[in-house]
Amino acid sequence: MSKLRIIGLIALVVAFAAFPQVFSNPAVITIAIFTLLYATATTGWNIFSGYTGYIALGHAAFFGVGSYAIALMCLDWHIPGGYIPFLLVPVAGLIAALFAIPIGWISLRTRKHTFVVITIAIFFIMQPMAFNLRSITNGSTGLSLPIPSDWNRGFFNYPFYYAALVMLILAVGVSWWIRNSKYGLGLLAIRDDEDRALGLGVRTGPSKLIAFVISAFFVGMVGALHAYYQESIYPAFAFDPLFDIALALMGFLGGMGTLSGPILGALILEPTQRYFTMQFSSNGYYLIIYGALFLAIILLLPEGIVPTLNKYWGKWKATRHAGGPAEIIEVDTPIGAEGKQSKEGAKP
């Protein structure tokens, strides 16, 4: 890492940390909190789906498990509102990760196409369970979490903002570490050609499962913090199919398998989505716009922003150095762009 990049990174973290101090409007900070949460979830999702190429469309199940886990822990142990529930957020993440082990083990027995379908199916079967297991989840009445009553309205958002920021930094750190480790190379090899990776000695089965569990851990933590922030959970919101879509959409918009792509995707999409929800609160129109946006992104920018920019950046550099169009431009494969990227570095 060059000195310039370290300085840039620190500046970025400082900017994120200073954000709520500069914009003190609670509505703005609320949107910022949701954006950070989605950025964390998408980064976590990307550790599995982006690196291995297995698109999971059922991570809302882990979001839901995380939400219910923290709510149940707070209720059973009579934990008052305040800072203590924040400590339970990683525990809730661990519980979601535990859930992910059998689910991942079962669903990863299939290859890519069937896998996607199974994750969707598993999500749709977890959702009714939240409704039906009344003795645990309290059915459609939902559960309520402790409310930090001694925080006044002006202060309320800050702990959540910084907790979300810490989670995001942790997720990006893990993602970065995996990306640059031998283990991460194995995951990328699975994405490029699973059988060849297996032949070359990558233990594909355990590698995929570990990545799946790690991603579920982060998504579960996001679910927990989200639940604490919202103060109550209902099955329909804890297990929301739109959450699955949001993760995939943000990942695809930013660039799958890149470090900064998921964050960029969340930074662009989450505020936009909040805006649309506020503008077109009648549910139908909001869905139409969201679906259309989704189609537009996938059809127009299937590789995502970061890989596309990298491609142009590489092209520009090549032409500048050679004084004319060079042959290195042949990076048309989405995978080819990745190899370059780890060297040139994605801006986190």
Add this chain to the structure above:
Amino acid sequence: MKLIVEAVITGILTGGTYALMASGLTLVFGVMDIINVGQGALVILGAYLSYLLQRNFHIDLFAGLLITMPSMFILGVLLELALIRPLKRDRTTLSILVTFGIALIIEGILGALFSNNIVQLHAWYVDSTFQVGDYYLAYIYIFGFALSVALLVGLYLLLYRTKFGYSLLASMQNRTAAELIGIDVERVSAITFGIGVALAGAGGMVYGATYAFNPGSLYDLISRLLVIIILGGMGSLRGALIASLGMLVIEDVTTVVWSPVWASTVFFLLLIVFMVVRPRGLFGKLEARKQ
């Protein structure tokens, strides 16, 4: 015991409808290697089209199919041309996302047009019943099953007795080889997608007559359809038929023996068992490397 026999009968009869919807889904996967997650939404769209025709023009549900099925077919071809064909790389994955997007848009439009109130299709054969042994069954179950059988036989004849069917089967077996022997695979794909959507439309009519529905019903539907085609083996028509009948019978029997609340959870348990014992489903092909 009598209750169980009844549950088996209803399971088989409703299973026919699911077979119709699932066969469209599995056919499209077999030919095009894409998973149409929007199938649930298209079924609901078909149900609403029948509802619209009946409410505004007083057209009988079954007669209405003469209008809805061709229009759904055209819609399917257009969707394929506009949204699926442009996907050049990573088709399977991207197609899932694209069809999910289509489902969201359809749900949004239906919600805006018809609101989220629950509706059900009505006709004399929906509301009147006849006696089997000592239990009553609405005529629609029989009529719907007959329709499913007729359409599936039609599909069978189309696939195994016509030139188009042969080119479709060839495209299913090996896309590249089919192209090499001069089959216009792109055209076959568009038509196949249209057929899948048209079948969804027909299934939607029966679904709408047997269950009450609203735009949100698509999530319940698509999860069942996906489980069915996984259990049957992706791309296998035979598997889709057997899995639909089997699953619906099991679900209805669970409803009677245990509780309706847990009926859909049985789907989940069966899925798990299958994934552990036989990940490729009943008649699925092994997913080997494709090169």
